[in-house]
Amino acid sequence: MTADGKTASIEEPVELTLTSHMPTEKKTDDGQYDADAIAREIANGVDIEDGQPNPFVFLLTILVSFSGFLFGYDTGYVSGALVAIGTDLGREITSSDKEFITSATSLGALLGGIIAGTLADVLGRKWVTIGANTLFVVGAALQTGAHTVWTMIGGRFIMGWGVGIASLIAPLYISEMAPSRFRGRLVILNVLAITGGQVIAYAIGAGLQSLQNGWRLLVGLGIIPAVAQMIMFIYMPETPRYLVRRGQIEKARNVVRWIYSSRNGEVDEEVVVKKVKLLEIYNNDQHPEWSGYNRFKYTLKQLYFVPGHFRALVVACGLQGIQQLCGFNSLMYFSATIFQVVGFNKPTAVSLIVAGTNMAFTILAFLLIDIVGRRRILLCTVWGMSAALVLNAVAFHFLPPNATQSDPWAIVILLAMMLYVAFYAAGIGNVPWQQSELFPMGVRGLGTSMATATNWGGNLIIGSTFLTMMDRITPSGTFGFYAGLCLFGEVFVYFFYPETSYLTLEDIQGVLMDGFNVKRSNQMSREAKIKHRASTRGEVSDSEV
């Protein structure tokens, strides 16, 4: 349906000229057209999808989520591999070897994350994903055949580049393809694939633990999904935004037609034309005639000096920083090592519980994120992580030196960790990956790159210091320290993160333009939610939403 209630037929395309949407009052002080204002006007009535995304969007999301799976699998298997390697790399591996092997991937991912956004703008989302798969394959092959610690580290580093690139591209691709009402959930599908990859890596790790060189098989198996995705991606379309950027307007319209067709195949041609026009306006605002370097300089300046964009950057990087510095991945990487210290006989199997809890509560987040709202879900869960960590710190304090798995404090540690992971996965484990929605299109590639790099920077710090901290300031001190960081995270969310659920991308930018504005965003999101509910019950027409 169109804004005026008519359905445009495919045979009679609606002619929408740029000038008809450029009223003179929408000029900025320096005489330029204010693309944001025009876009907001055009966007009115564009988000008029029906109740469910069509199967094409689902299929795309699942294929893209193979990247999430690889990210999860490749960061997940290290926990089991570290306790299984023994002397297979030529000597007994030390704590610092373990930190190096783990953080080589984080360092690679940090570097990959930094360049991924720009690469995606130059080469396209599709080819960059295929490139990331190649890095997964080369990195895994090197590790599988490694006989020295340094070959292993080298393989993990190369794979890390793939992980960093994939961690940015997958949510970017999904959010550029997803109709806005389903954006939250579809992006979480990718996080679900990450946590699923971690569970499978843990489960295979537990199964192969006692097999001689079983860890090599564990690592090598990661090659299969990478090759599968590489082949499937050859047939995937580019996102409409990238196509418009390359001037391929008709191709962009075709992709938008697929995305916005209803489940019985009907397409509203006016929606298609408006969506693509919107992308063209944003693209023209970016001076496509400039060289890559000038465009980069311009984008960087925009990101830092336009207050709304800078606020988006603060929020996106802040959330990603909190996600990592709350210490979750120290469990992901070292839970088998920790449970070995605590006295469990089958540490890899026990740590499977951690990965399983992470995945189960990611499913809960999937169900709740658009209902409870991103901000509210964080406010309800981050403090809980802090409380669970305090419990952990206390339990470690009372744990006797040669504890066994039947010691009550060992059980408390396991339960406290599960509680911590549950709070993590329901909130901060997911929400930061909604980062693309915070940035307007012009600065989205660069903005999400910086936020992704912050994620991997935090990951690197945690991965390379956790075991040393446990040694130097005791497990109690380490968990107490992370509890403090979580509390800091709660405060950050309270003051800086506006509610974005149910808001269109244009509204989110409007909110950030005026300040951090959490109050107004709450109000707007509530109103949008009420309208959305009414529209799904058929009380108001879709065009009013």
Ligand SMILES: O[C@H]1[C@H](O)[C@@H](O)[C@H](O)[C@@H](O)[C@H]1O
């Ligand atoms: O969102 C994901 C997820 O929570 C994973 O379990 C974690 O290992 C990643 O670091 C995080 O980015």
